[in-house]
Amino acid sequence: MTIGHPLLSVENLTMQFGGLRAIENLSMLAHAAQVTSVIGPNGAGKTTFFNCLTGFYRPTRGALTLSHPKRGELRLDAMRSVDVARTAQVVRTFQNIRLFPRMTVLENLMVAQHNTLQRASRFSIAGALNLASYRRASEQAIDNALTWLGRLGVRDVAEKAAGDMPYGVQRRVEIARAMCAGPILLCLDEPAAGLNPRESAELTELLRSLAKEQGIGILLIEHDMSVVMKVSDHIVVLNHGKKIAEGCPAEIKANPDVVSAYLGEDDDSYTDEPMPHERSAHA
Numbered sequence: 001m002t003i004g005h006p007l008l009s010v011e012n013l014t015m016q017f018g019g020l021r022a023i024e025n026l027s028m029l030a031h032a033a034q035v036t037s038v039i040g041p042n043g044a045g046k047t048t049f050f051n052c053l054t055g056f057y058r059p060t061r062g063a064l065t066l067s068h069p070k071r072g073e074l075r076l077d078a079m080r081s082v083d084v085a086r087t088a089q090v091v092r093t094f095q096n097i098r099l100f101p102r103m104t105v106l107e108n109l110m111v112a113q114h115n116t117l118q119r120a121s122r123f124s125i126a127g128a129l130n131l132a133s134y135r136r137a138s139e140q141a142i143d144n145a146l147t148w149l150g151r152l153g154v155r156d157v158a159e160k161a162a163g164d165m166p167y168g169v170q171r172r173v174e175i176a177r178a179m180c181a182g183p184i185l186l187c188l189d190e191p192a193a194g195l196n197p198r199e200s201a202e203l204t205e206l207l208r209s210l211a212k213e214q215g216i217g218i219l220l221i222e223h224d225m226s227v228v229m230k231v232s233d234h235i236v237v238l239n240h241g242k243k244i245a246e247g248c249p250a251e252i253k254a255n256p257d258v259v260s261a262y263l264g265e266d267d268d269s270y271t272d273e274p275m276p277h278e279r280s281a282h283a
């Protein structure tokens with residue numbers, strides 16, 4: 001995948017609920033190998049944007065176009081959510097953790113690969129007969145799951161019940177599960193919510209390296225500005241459904257409209273210690 005390639009193009013997106021316009025005429029781009037954050041106060045329309053993007057809502061107006069490296073231009077606004085994930089490879093996580101708590105961590109990641117396994121089982125005949133092709137596909141799915149758990153630093157909990165894991169571990173398992181589905185665009189809705197400062201800093205490093213190493217685009221909704229300002233290549237700011245600013249973190253921090261609508265004059269929570277990647281870049 002080309003680095004910096006425009007992966008997602010949002011044009012004049014509007015989402016109306018009766019008399020309420022949750023998103024108004026939003027246009028923006030997200031690129032491969034970059035982290036694009038969407039920030040703004042509560043009720044600004046961030047989750048509604050993700051819901052439009054991932055087929056949960058049909059937008060009132062506008063176009064959401066994904067440039068898929070193999071399948072060409074795909075109009076996400078016309079696709080069902082199952083096809084957004086399966087065909088367009090746009091995968092999301094949710095604000096509240098949605099793991100199956102009684103299943104093991106590994107089983108949760110196997111469920112995410114259900115479609116691949118279903119195809120390999122030829123919708124159950126090969127699966128029922130335990131044919132070699134199906135066995136191979138299941139082994140590959142387990143390998144894939146363990147690889148992603150390892151990459152997210154949680155492989156040692158593969159056999160534990162997901163619901164028994166600490167919150168920070170569950171957040172990582174969710175990202176591993178999303179990665180198992182092979183996204184080219186990964187949409188994360190508040191992945192740092194509930195994490196302590198150390199876990200948030202580690203998550204920041206992890207998301208940056210995932211985007212750069214895998215060449216995937218990451219779209220991030222996040223209220224933790226210490227994460228947003230360090231992880232983002234580009235930031236889009238919404239207020240009452242409208243884009244009020246976009247730019248790199250330095251531009252957003254200095255934008256007076258963003259400061260008055262969202263960041264606040266005294267918020268210095270994002271000016272703490274540099275991240276390890278920033279330190280090494282200047283070493």
Ligand SMILES: Nc1ncnc2c1ncn2[C@@H]1O[C@H](COP(=O)(O)OP(=O)(O)OP(=O)(O)O)[C@@H](O)[C@H]1O
Pocket residue numbers: 017020022040041042043044045046047048049
């Ligand atoms: N299904 C719906 N029906 C009616 N109104 C909705 C619906 N979904 C969202 N809204 C409204 O749209 C507006 C934007 O909500 P949204 O959840 O997208 O905001 P948000 O920026 O994600 O907020 P938060 O940071 O609190 O998660 C809100 O006024 C919300 O009440």
